[in-house]
Amino acid sequence: MEDISTDCYSRDAWELIQAFNSQRDRQVLIQKYLKMRKDAFTFFRGTCHLFYQDLPRSSNLNLAPVVWICGDLHVENFGTYKGDEYAHQSKLYQRQIYFGINDFDEGVAAPCTWDLARLATSILLSAVSLSLEQAEGQNLVRVYLDAYTSTLNAGKIYPIGDANARGVVADLLDSLQQRKRSELLDKYTELIKNQRRIEIDDRQIFGVSSHQYELVSKAIDEWAQSQTDSAFFEVLDVGFRRAGTGSLGLDRYLVLVTGKGSPDRNYLLDVKQQQSSCLQPYVTIPQPAWANEATRVMEIQRLVQFAPPALLATVTIADRSYLLRELQPMQDKIALKSGSMSMNSLKKLISTMGEVTAVTHLHGSGKLGVAIGQDLIEFSNNLDWQQEVITYANIYVRQVQIDYQNFCEATKYL
Known part of the structure; x- marks a missing residue:
């Protein structure tokens, strides 16, 4: 060789x-x-x-x-995530928690x-x-x-x-079964007169301008019109989120929506700007003509995952494409730390x-x-x-x- x-x-x-x-x-x-x-x-x-x-x-x-x-x-x-209940024909796998990329x-x-x-x-x-x-x-x-x-x-x-x-993956999956949506909401929001608002800590979550709020709300509303229950996605609040390592510096929003009702059945959405893959300059294999970069990420995820995460979709904000997904209580990753296992x-x-x-x-x-x-x-x-x-x-x-x-x-x- x-x-x-x-x-x-x-x-x-x-x-x-x-x-x-x-x-x-x-x-x-x-x-x-x-x-x-x-x-x-x-x-x-x-x-x-x-x-x-x-x-x-x-x-x-x-x-x-x-x-x-x-x-x-x-x-x-x-990491872990809850799969889309409509992603697989077998009822056995609906809304199960998985470990994957x-x-x-x-x-x-x-x-x-x-x-x-x-x-x-x-x-x-x-x-x-x-x-x-x-x-x-x-x-x-x-x-x-x-x-x-x-x-x-x-x-x-x-x-x-x-x-x-x-091993630790089984332990993690087992522990996630006990997590409640209200616990995730309490982590990112605060209750004000029985209504939730995103809590701004100026470390991971930041406030947005009225213009940004309007742009994000409009994008979510337009996308929601194509969903079965558009009222589910009524925007209650928007924050700017910092997370990850490689993607830091790109726009990322945390969006609170009505979901199944306030205060403890609201849902959180992660809306992340997508840019072209950093591999693109080095790939000699022809790629599909994706509609935009968020569509590329979404479609590849759907191609390779047995059950993609719930609420995986794309939206456009100010001519930029964003990947939308549910921020889940059952979502977690295994961070390797010295002496942890x-x-x-x-x-x-x-x-x-x-x-x-x-x-x-x-x-x-x-x-x-x-x-x-x-x-x-x-x-x-x-x-x-x-x-x-x-x-x-x-x-x-x-x-x-x-x-x-x-x-x-x-x-x-x-």
């Missing part, structure tokens, strides 16, 4: 990062950059564009079957190994943050790739839910992530021109690509660490 290697080198990563983010809100960007200074893994999360800029065009990683990929796959882009902002049709190489790199970087031995990090990458391979080879498509989850529990979690990745790739197979399931099964029978992924991940970790040091030096006075 061709040896995939790249020379790690010092460069002005800060200049590249500034250029990529030049169109985003400057004030919010400062918060993003301060967050990225935490460690090399968080820096990696915020620089997906550098990963694909650096991926060699001649690499054998580009020869794998083309699937619908997440694009920005890393260990903290997995929770962010498709960068999704495109690309070689499946692009997802795998980025996830493997994230495992090695998070292993450093978790103070694991180098051999333990390498072993976790093997666990992930073996789970991905065996799931592909079986060729079966199924959701990860409370019936088949293991045993090595055995960590292996089960990483194995589940490998399983989820394979099921996601299989579920989207054969749709809109990507590889069919049989192609993926045959791919799983030849394991040479596993070592290529491992080799590249180990090389790229060193590049991330070099770029991270450059970034920290350049931003020390922010």
